[in-house]
Amino acid sequence: MGKIQTTLRDARGMRWIILALVSFTMLCAYYLTDAMAPLQERLQATLNWSGSDYGFFTSGYGWFNVFLLMLVFSGMILDKMGVRFTGVLSIIIMLIGAAIKYWAISGHTGNQLVNISIAHIDLISAKRMSAVIAGLGFAIFGVGCEMFGITANKAVVRWFRGKEMALAIGLNTSTGRIGTALAMFTPIPLVNLTGKLSTPIVVALFLLCIGLLAFILFNVFDKKLDKQEAANNVPEEEAFKLRDILDIAKIRAFWYITILCVLFYSAIFPFIKFATNFVVEKYGVADSFAGVIPALLPFSALLLTPVFGSLYDKKGKGASIMILGSILLVFVHLMFAIPALNSSVIAVVLVMILGIAFSLVPSAMWPSVAKIIPHSKLGTAYALTFWVQNWGLMGVPLLIGYVLDRYCIVSTTSKLVDGNVQTISQYNYMIPMLIFACFGVLAIVFAFLLKAEDKKKGYGLENPNIGRQL
Numbered sequence: 001m002g003k004i005q006t007t008l009r010d011a012r013g014m015r016w017i018i019l020a021l022v023s024f025t026m027l028c029a030y031y032l033t034d035a036m037a038p039l040q041e042r043l044q045a046t047l048n049w050s051g052s053d054y055g056f057f058t059s060g061y062g063w064f065n066v067f068l069l070m071l072v073f074s075g076m077i078l079d080k081m082g083v084r085f086t087g088v089l090s091i092i093i094m095l096i097g098a099a100i101k102y103w104a105i106s107g108h109t110g111n112q113l114v115n116i117s118i119a120h121i122d123l124i125s126a127k128r129m130s131a132v133i134a135g136l137g138f139a140i141f142g143v144g145c146e147m148f149g150i151t152a153n154k155a156v157v158r159w160f161r162g163k164e165m166a167l168a169i170g171l172n173t174s175t176g177r178i179g180t181a182l183a184m185f186t187p188i189p190l191v192n193l194t195g196k197l198s199t200p201i202v203v204a205l206f207l208l209c210i211g212l213l214a215f216i217l218f219n220v221f222d223k224k225l226d227k228q229e230a231a232n233n234v235p236e237e238e239a240f241k242l243r244d245i246l247d248i249a250k251i252r253a254f255w256y257i258t259i260l261c262v263l264f265y266s267a268i269f270p271f272i273k274f275a276t277n278f279v280v281e282k283y284g285v286a287d288s289f290a291g292v293i294p295a296l297l298p299f300s301a302l303l304l305t306p307v308f309g310s311l312y313d314k315k316g317k318g319a320s321i322m323i324l325g326s327i328l329l330v331f332v333h334l335m336f337a338i339p340a341l342n343s344s345v346i347a348v349v350l351v352m353i354l355g356i357a358f359s360l361v362p363s364a365m366w367p368s369v370a371k372i373i374p375h376s377k378l379g380t381a382y383a384l385t386f387w388v389q390n391w392g393l394m395g396v397p398l399l400i401g402y403v404l405d406r407y408c409i410v411s412t413t414s415k416l417v418d419g420n421v422q423t424i425s426q427y428n429y430m431i432p433m434l435i436f437a438c439f440g441v442l443a444i445v446f447a448f449l450l451k452a453e454d455k456k457k458g459y460g461l462e463n464p465n466i467g468r469q470l
Contacts, residue, residue: 007228008221009159018159019168021218022152023175025091028211029145030179032098032204033061036105038187038276038291039197045424046197047107053131055401058273060135061142062394071390072245074147075383079244079376083155084219086379090147091212097141098205104134106198146390150382155222157370157378165465166318166367170309173362177298177305179207180272184295188287244377248384253372253459256450257365258385260322263443264361266392267329267436268354272297273397274404278336278429283344293347300355301362308363318364318371318461319451325360326447328353330440337433368461396439400432407431 008014036043036057043049049057065071078086107130152172160168187200248254271278275294279285285293312318332354335341366382373381408427454461 007232008225014221015159015163015168018218018221019156019171021214021221022155023172025087025148025211025215025218026152026172026176027179028204028207029091029094029148030176031183031207032094032101032141032201033145034180034183034272035187035200035204037273037294038184038287039191039200040274040277041280041287041424042191042197043105047105047128047130049128049131050401051404051425051427052398052401053128055397055399055404057131057135057138058270058397058401059394060138061145062390062392063135063139064143065139065146065387065390066394069387070143071146071150071383071387072380073383074143075150075380075386078147078151078154078379078383083151083158084222087148087151087155087215088212088219090144090151091208091215093144093147094141095144095205095208095212097137097139097144098201098208100137100140101134102137102198102201102205104130104137105201106196142390142393146386150379150386153366153382154379155218157375159225161370161375164310164313165370166309166312166363167306168309169366170305170307170359170363173366174302174305174359177301177358180298181295181302184272184276184298185291188291244380245384248373248377248381251372253450253453253457254369254381254384256446256453257368257372258388260326260361260443260446260450261365261385262389262392263439263446264326264329264365265389266396267333267439267443268358269393270396270400271333271436274400274429274432277427278432279344279347281427282336282342282429283347284342285344293344293351296348296351297355297358300352301358304356304359305363308359309367312364312367313465316461316463316465318368319447319454320462321360321364322368323444323447323451325357325364326440326443328357328360329443330437332357333433333437333440337430337437339428339430364461367465368459371459371461392439396435400435403431403435404429 008018040054043054043057044051047053074086074090077089153169156168156172157165183200186203190199190203191197193199272294275297276287276290279290279293280287283290283293308321312321332350335346335350369381369385370378404427405425408429408431409425410428411426413424413426450461453459
């Protein structure tokens, strides 16, 4: 029997170069995801949007992923065509969506009202044309962004399985959080500098082009790894079959972790979309500075996710980590809901605690999926998880925008914008914070169910990752 030669993935330095290339592209994608969040009030003033218009636009991220099952198809494409093809395709889709979003935000679509409803539900009727077109661009971008998310996860698992997998996934996630953090505090200075609301989107388009070049370089190394594994007679992955979806759907632990995912992220990402305005309204911080406080959330996650990922690699306790993160999530949102706690110092502390929760759960959740599902089906499994998650990313901002306009307006002011008087609403965010806290309570329940199922089936979620081939 011939001696098996080492491959690129056996070289520690090469693995980290691969991680850097994939993670940088993730950073570029995450920047546009939240680049409009600090500009909520300015969007409402300049484009005459209401709170529900903003919520409608923000919900656009999940439209196609949810209703057209694009995430499910993305997972099938990933498992059928591989990470190289799927990654490039996803970036091209993001660029198209970002361009449409730029067109709408820069004022080319007009600002008349259009009627949009499903079964005459007032929740999404009569929206501004600019919000509709911007939402359409965001929806297309969302297809590419989520497609790249599952592609990046599968790529990292391939290069790090049996090694520092949770640490690598944590670093990949954390690097993406840098994009989120940049999106929290750079848009307002960019708009102030140029006088255009669309400037952050131009920056995002530039970053995505650089991200495409980085991923093409990743493809070169990944293709070489294929050749090395073929020379070593490493068995090829089992070909994707439609039956794989049914096989995954039969795994109870998969659904527990998927539901936990949608509940947890529904209390994080929609919160980020409204966080800058929330900080302005409750803590009296100027909007030029308010984005800095929510930016502490992804920065905390940036520092701590690798720490918790490394802990999971060495010590295990994945399900327990998810329970602790969900408990912290509930605590923070309940504290945000208390009217008397209105000091900006308290806001900073709570956001940093939320950053700890934001680090704990993802650092354990994504590696745990790889323990439950075989690698040949992992793309489809991640896609199904992301698809369910997108129901929350789409529906919760829509819900929060509706609740704000219906139950939370405390006063209105008039501002002169481009020679026109626009009415801006001020909100009390107590009800939205309680809604987020309820999601966290349900996340705790499913985290305990997942831990019990792991104990019953022996997936090894509480065991270390290093040394375990997946």
